[in-house]
Amino acid sequence: MQEFIPHRKCVGCMSIKPKKELLRIVRTDKGIFIDSKQKMPGRGAYICKDLECLKLAMKKKGLEKSLKVNISKDFYEKLEEFLKKLAVKSFDAEVWE
Ligand SMILES: [Zn+2]
Numbered sequence: 001m002q003e004f005i006p007h008r009k010c011v012g013c014m015s016i017k018p019k020k021e022l023l024r025i026v027r028t029d030k031g032i033f034i035d036s037k038q039k040m041p042g043r044g045a046y047i048c049k050d051l052e053c054l055k056l057a058m059k060k061k062g063l064e065k066s067l068k069v070n071i072s073k074d075f076y077e078k079l080e081e082f083l084k085k086l087a088v089k090s091f092d093a094e095v096w097e
Helices: 051-060 062-067 073-086
Strands: 007-009 016-018 022-028 031-035 043-048
Touching: 022 062, 022 073, 031 073, 043 051, 043 062, 051 062, 051 073
Parallel strands: none
Antiparallel strands: 007 016, 022 031, 022 043
């Protein structure tokens, strides 16, 4: 049996990649979150785990367009920090809040 692998488009570089290789950003009733487990309900957008893609997404307002909401500078900073930590091997994305 062939396994179905869901693919999603990065809001930065626009390339299509397997969902699990991307970082999910979710819009919920309580605001915007980094959904590292890809399990939170809400409208989601995906981005490569790459700072270059974050820069592109900011420039093109890819996240705003995809989630149909304004994204604060604070959230972008949080996302940037998250991606920088992801680059460090010891960082466990599962415990991120
Ligand atoms: Zn990308």
